Amino acid sequence: DAKTTQPTSMDCAEGRAANLPCNHSTISGNEYVYWYRQIHSQGPQYIIHGLKNNETNEMASLIITEDRKSSTLILPHATLRDTAVYYCIVRTGYGQNFVFGPGTRLSVLP
Amino acid sequence: SQTIHQWPATLVQPVGSPLSLECTVEGTSNPNLYWYRQAAGRGLQLLFYSVGIGQISSEVPQNLSASRPQDRQFILSSKKLLLSDSGFYLCAWSRSIDSLYQETQYFGPGTRLLVL
Numbered sequence: 001d002a003k004t005t006q007p008t009s010m011d012c013a014e015g016r017a018a019n020l021p022c023n024h025s026t027i028s029g030n031e032y033v034y035w036y037r038q039i040h041s042q043g044p045q046y047i048i049h050g051l052k053n054n055e056t057n058e059m060a061s062l063i064i065t066e067d068r069k070s071s072t073l074i075l076p077h078a079t080l081r082d083t084a085v086y087y088c089i090v091r092t093g094y095g096q097n098f099v100f101g102p103g104t105r106l107s108v109l110p
Numbered sequence: 111s112q113t114i115h116q117w118p119a120t121l122v123q124p125v126g127s128p129l130s131l132e133c134t135v136e137g138t139s140n141p142n143l144y145w146y147r148q149a150a151g152r153g154l155q156l157l158f159y160s161v162g163i164g165q166i167s168s169e170v171p172q173n174l175s176a177s178r179p180q181d182r183q184f185i186l187s188s189k190k191l192l193l194s195d196s197g198f199y200l201c202a203w204s205r206s207i208d209s210l211y212q213e214t215q216y217f218g219p220g221t222r223l224l225v226l
Contacts, residue, residue: 032212034214036217041198041220041222042219042220043116043200043202043217043218043219043220044154044200044217045217046214046215046216046217049212049214051212091212091213098154098215099153099154100153100154101153102153
């Protein structure tokens with residue numbers, strides 16, 4: 001499995017952009033980067049995924065470096081409801097499961 | 111649009127009692143279905159997955175079982191619960207047409223099980 005490394009926790013002021021980094025230096029050419037988040041006591045919520053191009057949807061933007069060894073999830077205008085644990089996952093293609101690591105606990109502060 | 115339902119939301123059961131958790135998906139056909147367990151403060155552990163009716167694959171040995179009696183229904187069961195079965199149980203689905211590398215899984219709201 002391609003391992004990911006994320007900071008344990010981050011704070012962000014409400015209304016500002018939240019930039020969540022993820023390192024995946026052992027990613028291989030056909031593996032996608034996925035981001036999910038989990039708000040306390042709820043199931044994980046899909047946010048966005050990408051291969052090598054930057055991606056944007058209604059929730060967030062995903063910036064993947066040219067060498068694909070790291071990526072950044074950007075929440076453009078964080079709200080209090082964005083407080084959650086954010087998981088960066090590299091889809092290995094082996095087996096059927098998503099391997100969720102400890103993630104980054106994002107706290108959006110008023 | 112697709113929706114995934116799980117029930118019950120919360121369950122408290124005595125050790126040795128049976129278990130049945132249900133998951134249903136609406137708005138799609140022939141989904142891949144998954145059962146995960148999340149212990150407190152831990153990551154997700156895949157328990158079972160199914161690519162079709164009656165087709166179940168188990169990832170870890172345990173006293174749990176799964177069944178898929180209908181296309182969009184996935185059931186997690188146990189004949190006798192153990193204390194270690196406590197946790198947050200999540201059902202997820204994905205489109206069967208997705209490739210293995212680009213398979214997005216969508217999770218349900220979860221069932222919190224406490225075995226006493």
